[in-house]
Amino acid sequence: MVSKLVKIVIDYTKCVGDADKICVEICPVSVFLDSKSEKPKIVNEKHCIQCRTCEVNCPSQAIKILT
Numbered sequence: 001m002v003s004k005l006v007k008i009v010i011d012y013t014k015c016v017g018d019a020d021k022i023c024v025e026i027c028p029v030s031v032f033l034d035s036k037s038e039k040p041k042i043v044n045e046k047h048c049i050q051c052r053t054c055e056v057n058c059p060s061q062a063i064k065i066l067t
């Protein structure tokens with residue numbers, strides 16, 4: 001089975017990148033990378049299973065899952 005391509009977009013004008021970085025914590029396949037002083041980065045986009053947990057739970061609606 002061929003997996004559908006997904007594009008993940010973080011709007012950094014909305015992302016607050018606070019201490020919790022809920023997307024880093026909540027993603028089941030570790031798509032996002034935390035770094036202590038910066039906002040989250042997308043590092044494993046191809047692993048995304050399109051569960052939309054990050055999109056739904058981001059407190060500033062900064063993440064979009066485009067399929």
Ligand code: SF4
Nearest residue numbers: 027048049051052054
């Ligand atoms: S949609 Fe699910 S698998 Fe994809 S980045 Fe968000 S939390 Fe991770």
